Amino acid sequence: MKALSINNLSKTYRNGFQALKGISLDVEQGDFFALLGPNGAGKSTTIGIVTSLVTKSDGSIQIFDTDLSDDAELAKSYIGLVPQEFNFNGFEQVKSILISQAGYYGMPAKQAEPRADKLLKQLGLWEKRHTASRSLSGGMKRRLMIARALVHEPKLLILDEPTAGVDIELRRSMWEFLKKINAEGTTIILTTHYLEEAENLCRNIAIIDKGNIIENTDMKSLLNRLDKETFVLDLKTPITNNLELDGFTCHIVDSTTLEIDINRGESLNAIFEQLSLKGIEVSSMKNKVNRLEELFLKLVDSSEQLL
Amino acid sequence: MSKQSRHQQHWVAFSTLLKREIRRFIRIWPQTILPPAITMTLYFIIFGNLIGSRIGEMGGFSYMEYIVPGIIMMAVINNAYANVASSFFSAKFQNHIEELIVAPIPNYLILAGYVAGGTARGLCVGVIVTLVSLFFTHLPIEHIFITLSMVVLSAILFAIGGFINAIYARSFDEISIIPTFILTPLTYLGGVFYSIDLLPDFWQNVSLLNPILYMVNSFRYGMLGISDIPIEAAFAIILLVIVILTSFAMYLLNKGTGIRS
Numbered sequence: 390m391k392a393l394s395i396n397n398l399s400k401t402y403r404n405g406f407q408a409l410k411g412i413s414l415d416v417e418q419g420d421f422f423a424l425l426g427p428n429g430a431g432k433s434t435t436i437g438i439v440t441s442l443v444t445k446s447d448g449s450i451q452i453f454d455t456d457l458s459d460d461a462e463l464a465k466s467y468i469g470l471v472p473q474e475f476n477f478n479g480f481e482q483v484k485s486i487l488i489s490q491a492g493y494y495g496m497p498a499k500q501a502e503p504r505a506d507k508l509l510k511q512l513g514l515w516e517k518r519h520t521a522s523r524s525l526s527g528g529m530k531r532r533l534m535i536a537r538a539l540v541h542e543p544k545l546l547i548l549d550e551p552t553a554g555v556d557i558e559l560r561r562s563m564w565e566f567l568k569k570i571n572a573e574g575t576t577i578i579l580t581t582h583y584l585e586e587a588e589n590l591c592r593n594i595a596i597i598d599k600g601n602i603i604e605n606t607d608m609k610s611l612l613n614r615l616d617k618e619t620f621v622l623d624l625k626t627p628i629t630n631n632l633e634l635d636g637f638t639c640h641i642v643d644s645t646t647l648e649i650d651i652n653r654g655e656s657l658n659a660i661f662e663q664l665s666l667k668g669i670e671v672s673s674m675k676n677k678v679n680r681l682e683e684l685f686l687k688l689v690d691s692s693e694q695l696l
Numbered sequence: 697m698s699k700q701s702r703h704q705q706h707w708v709a710f711s712t713l714l715k716r717e718i719r720r721f722i723r724i725w726p727q728t729i730l731p732p733a734i735t736m737t738l739y740f741i742i743f744g745n746l747i748g749s750r751i752g753e754m755g756g757f758s759y760m761e762y763i764v765p766g767i768i769m770m771a772v773i774n775n776a777y778a779n780v781a782s783s784f785f786s787a788k789f790q791n792h793i794e795e796l797i798v799a800p801i802p803n804y805l806i807l808a809g810y811v812a813g814g815t816a817r818g819l820c821v822g823v824i825v826t827l828v829s830l831f832f833t834h835l836p837i838e839h840i841f842i843t844l845s846m847v848v849l850s851a852i853l854f855a856i857g858g859f860i861n862a863i864y865a866r867s868f869d870e871i872s873i874i875p876t877f878i879l880t881p882l883t884y885l886g887g888v889f890y891s892i893d894l895l896p897d898f899w900q901n902v903s904l905l906n907p908i909l910y911m912v913n914s915f916r917y918g919m920l921g922i923s924d925i926p927i928e929a930a931f932a933i934i935l936l937v938i939v940i941l942t943s944f945a946m947y948l949l950n951k952g953t954g955i956r957s
Contacts, residue, residue, distance in 0.1 A: 402957065440797075442797055442798065442956060443956060443957050444952055444957070461800070462702065462801075462802065465798065465799065466800040472794065474791060475791075476791035476792050477792050477795070478786075478792045488712075489716050492708055492713075493712060493713070493795060493796060493801055495702075495704065496708065497708050537795075
């Protein structure tokens, strides 16, 4: 079953700006799906229409086979939304926000209480449950929005830049949490500017640019398209002379750092063999840039050339 | 959730919204409950006691007795209006109106929740002002049904008015324009402090165009048994205005005016 099916969706704002130009997209139940695109590409408009915050100009949306136009109430009941901007009542207490949210979805307070308590504990907000939400730190506010989106047990969780402005440690713990709820059966759609996040979490991906879907595939196939990667090698012993490696382009950044371009399919062993022969020891190695980032820029760039 | 009928879900959503609205105005009671109690006490002291004692009787009652129903009604409609206008506008301003738009709540329940919250505050303030008035005068109630139904209908009508105001408002200034320039003058000219029989014919006829006159007089009729206007006409007009305002508010909500792009 499809968790979300978007067909020929378009949106033109009152000022004439065409944010979406007839996009179509399917997200399977249980998927962890990334919707990527540069600023102003149409990601938030798409999410806005799916969550009824934005009125569509044309097209149709089905959520778990329920058409949003035919039975908005049922379709909306499947969704939990974590928006980009904080949008809770700053004067309300943390737990009260969750109980109210569950109530809006028809869940009585008695039923919502244990669910809210569990989420507050899981997301590290238990100690703050009686605090006015405006007093929370930025990271806590983000977690509160995730807890709020999950309190009514949605089948489809949509996260619009959930880790924006969140420190690395918290981001990683949020990733673990999202992986866990996805494994438990919640379909997740994620938009993010951290491409590492999408690469780590998502199985399928769509890239949107200037209101068009320019790529829609699974993450593995997309990453396989990368024909060249640049690795950064940290050397144990400094090198003084020029270095040449047969079959590889290498660039000396400084005496203990090398950058080597490797074509897809080439073995890394050949590099290490040649370096060993030259008496050069490698202490660590990493990708120069995130692989998805490289592809993303390439795709967006080629879409701009086409347009 | 799927096991519950939609009717039950709607009831839970409505009562959640209503409870939230009541919690809100109770939490900020120094801004919502206390000021009208103080202002109306001043009205009783100045207009009722000090000036009223020199005015003498009006419609067969002491001036204090005569103005009490109008002052209670004034407090009710002002607070019902202000509650919805400020609460709904704040929800827009802080974007937490999105919680309701995203949720599976029909628009009529959003309107009903806010209006019920505004009505609750209007009635709460009305009860407080009534209790304060008992320190100044005896308060008869001639027709309990008319008294209660009129105060509830008036609160509902102005709560819907506040909702429409908040839908259009783009700044906090814009939710104070209507109360300052329309609501307050209409209230003062709505027979709170005088009988329209005292006015020249022309101004009597002009006064009949003021909906607040009908509310104040019907409420006064319920309490004292006297009125400048026919009660049946008052109920008909108020119900008609409620229907018109509700239809307009629903039209705006369904269209997404001020809340959806």
